[in-house]
Amino acid sequence: MTIKVGISACVLGDKVRFDGGHKASAFCTSVLSDHVQYIPVCPEVAIGMPVPRPAIRLQLDHQEQVHLVRSKEPSIDHTQKMQTFIEQKLPQLTALSGYIVCAKSPSCGMERVRLFDANGHQLGKIGVGMYTKALMQRYPWLPVEEDGRLFDAELKENFITRLFACHDYQQTMLDGFTVGKLVKFHTKYKFLVLAHHPVAYRELGRLVAQAKLFSAKELELRYLTDFMNALKKLSSRKNHTNVLQHLQGFLKHVLNEQAKKELSETITKYRLGYVPLLAPITLLKHYLTLHPNQYLLEQRYFDPYPESLGLRA
Structure with a gap:
């Protein structure tokens, strides 16, 4: 009956961010952890990127396709490696009842991720992390929330409601x-x-x-x-x-x-x-x-x- 929740590894306190740090969430590690089993994932480390590492960003090519590139050297493109990881990882997540992702991340952000055009000019916070976008497309019913939004009591209560409802449905149809x-x-x-x-x-x-x-x-x-x-x-x-x-x-x-x-x-x-x-x-x-x-x-x-x-x- 364990409730399985996917989570960005840095939100659990793992030092896997590009700067060698983490974004540990007290709610996730000290409160919700008593009720769920976490499945931590860091897509960037999973595709072989080191810690620390050069920053990456979402950037459009001239055909308006989104790529995951190194911020200061856009010619270094991680898109194919990330797509391969996504294709391998997502089928393994069918048992999840929810997912908590790291905000603003070009791989994991749920919304408001910086997007750049083909010339490197910022278009605004209009992107979605490459991994999380694929996750939400494959599992449109899955409750997904960002770590930062869990500071908002109303958004947190809403996510937890969806998480437990989703798990209840899965158990009903087991x-x-x-x-x-x-x-x-x-x-x-x-x-x-x-x-x-x-x-x-x-x-x-x-x-x-x-x-x-x-x-x-x-x-x-x-x-x-x-x-x-x-x-x-x-x-x-x-x-x-x-x-x-x-x-x-x-x-x-x-x-x-x-x-x-x-x-x-x-x-x-x-x-x-x-x-x-x-x-x-x-x-x-x-x-x-x-x-x-x-x-x-x-x-x-x-x-x-x-x-x-x-x-x-």
């Missing part, structure tokens, strides 16, 4: 995909998807309802990709309030007036920003222990990841 498993999985993620992307919530529902129109392979890829893309959209206070009110409706016939008032007031306080999301969720979970509802108890919305990560506090 011994083969079936429509029955898909329906069960989709059912327990309904409210979590609704909190992130109401439009995708409806579209995924229609996709599952029309399952017989697709081949199993097509349905699985389409659902997983759309599901993960839906969770990629940041949840909002408005959407969470909508979900909380939906959940409240399931309990309206079992709660007394005082309990209904307390729950409504707590949801309102959350909507207005006076209390964190954890407050109404904790109260809902309390009422569910008193008045069990199997459908609600199975909803991953309440616990999308281990509580010990403290991301909803």
Whole structure:
């Protein structure tokens, strides 16, 4: 049941960067490490580049093709070696549930990597690291995030939500995909998807309802990709309030007036920003222990990841 996460080796603290240093992430090494097994990769070292080494960059040729070249000597081109490594490495990563890459790296950056034209003039931070671009193209459903963006609490919580959801899906389909498993999985993620992307919530529902129109392979890829893309959209206070009110409706016939008032007031306080999301969720979970509802108890919305990560506090 180990959750496998790919990660740039420098983010784990390995001194493999071009300057001989690292970019160790405290969150990755001290918090998330208790819940996952890392698969460290440094594409640049993997293709034989030394540590330390001359800096490299992404540069277009005159046909607008991207190359990985030495910054001060563009004639030294590492593109073919990197492409060969990519072709060998990516097929080995099918078991991953997520990937954390090093920001701004010409090999690993997820976005905003400096790109240069054929004459060496900077075009702006519009590139994607060569290795990570290929990774995201091959596995469009895979949660990928940069180390620097994990400093943002909202982005971090979003990535972790996607990571654990992806792993849950993989475990559900471990011994083969079936429509029955898909329906069960989709059912327990309904409210979590609704909190992130109401439009995708409806579209995924229609996709599952029309399952017989697709081949199993097509349905699985389409659902997983759309599901993960839906969770990629940041949840909002408005959407969470909508979900909380939906959940409240399931309990309206079992709660007394005082309990209904307390729950409504707590949801309102959350909507207005006076209390964190954890407050109404904790109260809902309390009422569910008193008045069990199997459908609600199975909803991953309440616990999308281990509580010990403290991301909803």
